[in-house]
Amino acid sequence: MTEKDAWTLSLVVPVMNEEEAIDPFLSAIDDTLNDVAPQLEILFIDDGSTDGTAQALTAAAQRDSRVRWLRLTRNFGKEAAMSAGIDHAVGDAVVPMDVDLQDPPELIHEFVRKWRDEGYDMVYGVRGSRHEDTRSKRTSAGLFYSFFNRLSTTTIPSNAGDYRLIDRRIVEALRQLPERSRFMKGLFSWPGYRSVGVYYDRPARQVGSSKFNFWKLWNFALDGLVSFSTxxxxxxxxxxxxxxxxxxxxxxxxxxxxxxxxxxxxxxxxxxxxxxxxxxxxxxxxxxxxxxxxxxxxxxxQRPLYLIEHDSGAARKPIAQTRPAAKAGAS
Missing domain, CATH: 1.10.287 (Helix Hairpins)
Structure with a gap:
């Protein structure tokens, strides 16, 4: 394997009280991503779970050396947990995604193809349909994207969530942004670089329930608007x-x-x-x-965005995949 082919993909997966979702998620990764990259890191961030999530992650890391996990000292919120994962991921490309499999892992193959072969620095997933959401949520989401893009100088793609592939140079740019009130969709778009969307149908959540309610979504939208518009x-x-x-x-x-x-x-x-x-x-x-x-x-x-209580493998490198590496293309 040449040095050009020996690259690493990191999956960044924030979790909070997702004990039952860990094993199904890893099984789905094994079924769909065995040949996606020469080296794979699966980085979980435990954002103050109070159930058996930590035990499930410990067991997963013991049987699979690709798995690494961080435990934050308390619940800092998904945006802070995602930032912690991006800060500590070692990959040449980083993919933030949810553990509930509403972000279909098979789409990462298309992310990697556009990144490697077509030279895009960011490839983001765009929800082609949102049938799993209620009508009120679809309507409010559409209004938010429209309102935000009219008021802000930073444009975010409509119906694009956090699920995306980010090149290492964008990761390094994100690590330079010090703000504590994090709106990751806006921060992902702020550095610029070449980006493209990939449409997909978002399936219903397979395990557990969403931790976001209307009040949290409202505050999330308010943070985004205030953070990126005067x-x-x-x-x-x-x-x-x-x-x-x-x-x-x-x-x-x-x-x-x-x-x-x-x-x-x-x-x-x-x-x-x-x-x-x-x-x-x-x-x-x-x-x-x-x-x-x-x-x-x-x-x-100037308080830190998050505090880490445990890192399961700070010095450990991800293992090589057993299948052939993806064909190298444009970088």
Missing amino acids: WPLRVWSYIGGVVALLSFVYILILITRVLIFGSEVPGYASLMTAILFFGGMQLISIGVLGEYISRLFIEAK
């Missing part, structure tokens, strides 16, 4: 200007009416309407300012 701050300048203009016009109307018809006692309804309107506007604008100030507060403290 529009929520800027828009209040325009709103303030419009309200000031309307107020000035209203003042002219009142003065004109007084000059023509004489003074009149203002009504209770109009007074309360004005108070409630401007009070509501002020509270909303203060809330937007608070979102940005809270992130400045978090960044200013």
Whole structure:
């Protein structure tokens, strides 16, 4: 095997209370990815699990030397866990993916082909259909992608999740980004480089249940918008200007009416309407300012993004595959 062919692929798999999903995931990897790369690393990140996930990962690492796992000291969130995996993966290409097999492993063959043969630095999966999601989730996701791309200078592909292949030079670029409020879809797109999407139908989750609920998804979307756009701050300048203009016009109307018809006692309804309107506007604008100030507060403290309690094999290299390596192409 030449040096050009001796490359490594790392799978980065964040898990939290996924004890039952570990073995089915590894079985699926064995069935579909035995010949995908000369060397394969399967890196799990245990994000503060409270079930038997750690024991399942320990057993998996003992019987399969390709498996390595990190245990974080507590639950830091999926974005932090994924960042930990990307920071510690050793591969020339890195593929973040979910353990529930909604990211079909067989698609990695196409990822690798476009990376190796066509020279793309990033190959991301695009969900061709989302039949497993509810209508409300599909609608809200579509609105989010549209809204985000209109407001942000960093464009993220619609219906593209975290499932993708990332070249080592993008990995090194991501490791230079120090922010604590992580929105990985935006961070993946920020470095640029050549990228292409691969469409696939996302299957239903096979084991366990999703750890995301509506509230977590809402906060996730809010983090993404605030992290990659200053529009929520800027828009209040325009709103303030419009309200000031309307107020000035209203003042002219009142003065004109007084000059023509004489003074009149203002009504209770109009007074309360004005108070409630401007009070509501002020509270909303203060809330937007608070979102940005809270992130400045978090960044200013410079706390680490995550803490690692255990690394099952920091110095161990992934083993070579038993089947022939993939044909080398453009890099």
